[in-house]
Amino acid sequence: MKVKDLRVVKTKKAIYQALTKLLKDKLLTDINVSELCREASINRGTFYFHYEEVGDVFKEFFEEVIVDLEESYKEPYKYISALQVQTLDYKNIDPKTVRIFHHVKKYEDFYRIILSDNVSTTYYYMFFDAIRSNFIEDSKIGEYDESKKFVYSFMTNAIIGLIIEWYRTNFEESVDDMNIHLVETLNVITRS
Amino acid sequence: MKVKDLRVVKTKKAIYQALTKLLKDKLLTDINVSELCREASINRGTFYFHYEEVGDVFKEFFEEVIVDLEESYKEPYKYISALQVQTLDYKNIDPKTVRIFHHVKKYEDFYRIILSDNVSTTYYYMFFDAIRSNFIEDSKIGEYDESKKFVYSFMTNAIIGLIIEWYRTNFEESVDDMNIHLVETLNVITRS
DNA sequence: ACTGTTATTGTACAACTGTATGATAACATA
DNA sequence: TATGTTATCATACAGTTGTACAATAACAGT
Known part of the structure; x- marks a missing residue:
C-alpha cells in the first residue's frame, strides 16, 4: 500500500512553499497557476495532476x-x-x-x-x-x-x-x- | 449633461440579456467574458470598457x-x-x-x-x-x-x-x- | 533485480485574458 | 449644422488556461 509517494510529497511541498511565499506579496485571487508553478519550479501539467486551481x-x-x-x-x-x-x-x-x-x-x-x-x-x-x-x-x-x-x-x-x-x-x-x-x-x- | 447614452444603454441591455440567458444553463463561475460577449453580440473590448469581469x-x-x-x-x-x-x-x-x-x-x-x-x-x-x-x-x-x-x-x-x-x-x-x-x-x- | 504502475516533464494546441491601438460611428452641445 | 467628445468595433499581441500526448524517471510489489 502506498503511504506517501516521495515524488508527490516533494511536489506538494514545493507548491505549498511557493504559495506561502506568493501570498506575502499578493492577494490569493491575483495568483495564477503559471506563476505558482514557476515559483515552485514544477511543471504546470503536474499541478493539474493534483489540483484544478x-x-x-x-x-x-x-x-x-x-x-x-x-x-x-x-x-x-x-x-x-x-x-x-x-x-x-x-x-x-x-x-x-x-x-x-x-x-x-x-x-x-x-x-x-x-x-x-x-x-x-x-x-x-x-x-x-x-x-x-x-x-x-x-x-x-x-x-x-x-x-x-x-x-x-x-x-x-x-x-x-x-x-x-x-x-x-x-x-x-x-x-x-x-x-x-x-x-x-x-x-x-x-x-x- | 449626459443622462443616458443610448449606445451604453443598448450595450448593457445586451449584456444583461446575455447573462440572464447563460445563467439558465450554466453556473456563474463557468461563464467567461468571451462567451458572454458572443452571446450579447458585442465586442469584447466594449465589455472591458464597462466591466472587469x-x-x-x-x-x-x-x-x-x-x-x-x-x-x-x-x-x-x-x-x-x-x-x-x-x-x-x-x-x-x-x-x-x-x-x-x-x-x-x-x-x-x-x-x-x-x-x-x-x-x-x-x-x-x-x-x-x-x-x-x-x-x-x-x-x-x-x-x-x-x-x-x-x-x-x-x-x-x-x-x-x-x-x-x-x-x-x-x-x-x-x-x-x-x-x-x-x-x-x-x-x-x-x-x- | 525485475516488472508493472504512476508521477513528472516537455511539448503542443485551441481558447480565453487583459490591454492597446486606430478607425468609425453615435453622441452632446453650441 | 458644425464640432468636439466618447462609446463601439476590429485587430493585434503577449500571457494564461485546460487538456492531451509521449517519453522518462521514480515508485511499489513480487
Whole structure:
C-alpha cells in the first residue's frame, strides 16, 4: 500500500512553499497557476495532476487550520481569562466559544484571507460547517435533533458575524474583548 | 449633461440579456467574458470598457435586488401571516425580519447563486451590509451607537445563518415556517 | 533485480485574458 | 449644422488556461 509517494510529497511541498511565499506579496485571487508553478519550479501539467486551481492548494492549507479549530474546541480548556478573575458575571458564558476566538486570533493571517472580499465562499462554508459541527456535538448526546438545525445555523453564523466585525476592525480587539462583546450581545437579545 | 447614452444603454441591455440567458444553463463561475460577449453580440473590448469581469455584471443585477430588500424593509407591512391569525405568541417577533424572508423567497433564484459554494464573497457582504444597515436604521433614532456594532453584526449574520439553512433545504420551508424557526431559535437562546 | 504502475516533464494546441491601438460611428452641445 | 467628445468595433499581441500526448524517471510489489 502506498503511504506517501516521495515524488508527490516533494511536489506538494514545493507548491505549498511557493504559495506561502506568493501570498506575502499578493492577494490569493491575483495568483495564477503559471506563476505558482514557476515559483515552485514544477511543471504546470503536474499541478493539474493534483489540483484544478490555485484555490485548491489554499483549501488544503485551510483544512489544517480547521483541524486546529476542532482540536482546540475539544481539548480541555486551560486558559484563564482575565474576565473570569475579575468578575463572576461572565461565568455563564458558553466557555467553549472563547476557544473559537482564540483559534481565529492564532490564525489571524488566514482569516484575513478567508473573510476578505472577492474570495470564494468555499472557505467561509468550511469554517461555518466546522463550527456548526462542534456546536452540534457539544449540545446533544447521541442522536442529532433534526428540528434544531436552524438553531445551529443561526448560532454558528451569529458567532461568525462577530468574527466578521472583528475582522473589519482589523482584529484589534483582544480575545477577552470579543468575549465581552458576545456576552453583551446575548444580553441585548435576551432583554428584548 | 449626459443622462443616458443610448449606445451604453443598448450595450448593457445586451449584456444583461446575455447573462440572464447563460445563467439558465450554466453556473456563474463557468461563464467567461468571451462567451458572454458572443452571446450579447458585442465586442469584447466594449465589455472591458464597462466591466472587469463577468461577476461585475451580476453585481449590478444583485444591486437591484438589494434595492428591493431595502424598499421592502422600509415600506409599511401589509402581509398578514397565518401565524399572527392563529396565535398571539408570535406578536413579539421583530415584525420586520419576516420581510427579509419574503424578499429572499421572492428572489430565490438569485440567492441560490449568492449563497452557493465557490462564488465570490462580494455578494454575501453586499447582502450582509444591506441587512445590517436596515437593522441599524431601525433601532436607533439619530446617532449611530458605535458600541453596538458587534450586536448588529451578530444579529445580521444570525439571520443570514437561518437563510443559509433555508438555502440548504432548497428553500422548501415557507416564509411562515422560517418565522417559526426564528422564534423557536430566539426562545432556545433566551432560555439558556 | 525485475516488472508493472504512476508521477513528472516537455511539448503542443485551441481558447480565453487583459490591454492597446486606430478607425468609425453615435453622441452632446453650441 | 458644425464640432468636439466618447462609446463601439476590429485587430493585434503577449500571457494564461485546460487538456492531451509521449517519453522518462521514480515508485511499489513480487
